[in-house]
Amino acid sequence: QVQLVESGGGLVQAGGSLRLSCAASGSTRSVNAMGWYRQAPGGQRELVATIASGGTTNYADSVKSRFTISRDYSKNTVYLQMNSLKPEDAAVYYCDAELPPRPFSSVKRVYWGQGTQVTVSS
DSSP, X not given: OEEEEEEOOEEEETTOOEEEEEEEEESGGGOOOEEEXXXXXXXXXEEEEEEOTTSOXXXXXXXXXXXXXXXXXXXTEEEEEEOSOXXXXXXXXXXXXXXXXXXXXXXXXXXXXXXXXXXXXX
């Protein structure tokens, strides 16, 4: 099992920056990819950025060139550096960790944190 705790959210003005952190604990050696997702009020949870165990990153088009995902393996922590924030970036940001299926199972295991609120004022 993996536990995830997000931190770093808050209130910023448009154009400002925030750095989110997600600390993982538990069976962290089994974690493959990690990522950040967000959910605005009344909306669905959407992908923001992911980083695979080999370091390959992927970003949503809406945040590409503004956000950067990184991973510190020694601290079992994934980060999301958010620059040039826009009001439409406001949401609850969730961290996830993906583990491979157990032997003889095809069900991928995904763990989620509780989320951290990001508010962007105009």
